[in-house]
Amino acid sequence: MTDVAFFLVAGLELLFVLLIIGLLCRTPYRVLVQQPAGPAGTRQDWRAAQERAEALMRELLSEEEYRQLERRGFLEVRSPSRPQRVYRVPRHQGQVKVYESGVPIMALCVQSLEPIPDGDAVIMHKLMIEGNEEEYLRIANRFEPTLYGFIALRPRRH
Amino acid sequence: MAKLRVLSSRGDTVIEWDEKKVALGDPEAVAAVREAERIFEEQRARGATAFVVTPNKPARRIDTFDPNAEQVVMVPRVAGG
Numbered sequence: 723m724t725d726v727a728f729f730l731v732a733g734l735e736l737l738f739v740l741l742i743i744g745l746l747c748r749t750p751y752r753v754l755v756q757q758p759a760g761p762a763g764t765r766q767d768w769r770a771a772q773e774r775a776e777a778l779m780r781e782l783l784s785e786e787e788y789r790q791l792e793r794r795g796f797l798e799v800r801s802p803s804r805p806q807r808v809y810r811v812p813r814h815q816g817q818v819k820v821y822e823s824g825v826p827i828m829a830l831c832v833q834s835l836e837p838i839p840d841g842d843a844v845i846m847h848k849l850m851i852e853g854n855e856e857e858y859l860r861i862a863n864r865f866e867p868t869l870y871g872f873i874a875l876r877p878r879r880h
Numbered sequence: 881m882a883k884l885r886v887l888s889s890r891g892d893t894v895i896e897w898d899e900k901k902v903a904l905g906d907p908e909a910v911a912a913v914r915e916a917e918r919i920f921e922e923q924r925a926r927g928a929t930a931f932v933v934t935p936n937k938p939a940r941r942i943d944t945f946d947p948n949a950e951q952v953v954m955v956p957r958v959a960g961g
Contacts, residue, residue, distance in 0.1 A: 849931040861959060
């Protein structure tokens with residue numbers, strides 16, 4: 723009886739794993755996560771938008787900035803008002819990490835109300851930090867660093 | 881050529897015009913600037929923020945349309961996530 727139960731549970735687990743693998747193979751993970759909803763957001767349109775955003779990023783970032791983004795997965799943007807501060811903008815949309823003199827001090831979450839491709843989000847953060855830092859900080863939800871990184875349990879509005 | 885770029889879910893939309901032709905009163909160039917200004921105001925009303933982007937210089941925020949800026953990029957309205 724115990725053996726039957728064991729095989730039944732193992733069989734169900736295997737089925738579940740196969741189902742998950744099947745789903746992941748059908749839809750690229752990033753498209754699944756970031757594709758905007760709505761009639762205008764077909765997968766092809768979204769791919770074209772991602773390509774345009776990539777081209778824009780190559781045009782607006784310097785060679786060095788683009789290389790940093792590709793190699794390290796983030797773009798460092800210097801604070802215009804605080805000389806020791808650097809913002810690390812991730813390659814793919816997520817929290818912007820803030821460092822002062824190399825020490826992490828907080829993470830920020832700012833996003834466009836309209837879904838935009840990853841490349842455009844990088845440009846958005848860069849422009850807002852350089853040209854509108856105070857407003858950017860005012861809007862952002864802040865997360866304090868913990869022993870485990872930037873995983874904060876409670877976002878704090880400032 | 882001057883450019884206005886608007887970031888959106890479709891990627892960026894671009895409108896271009898030749899400032900020299902605008903100064904000479906070329907009807908096509910003047911129409912392009914007017915269209916860019918209309919889009920600028922429309923996006924601002926929706927909460928977008930505009931920045932003048934110049935190579936090797938930090939971005940500069942603008943609140944009114946500048947037809948002489950080399951490139952203006954408009955970022956859609958943002959919120960804390």
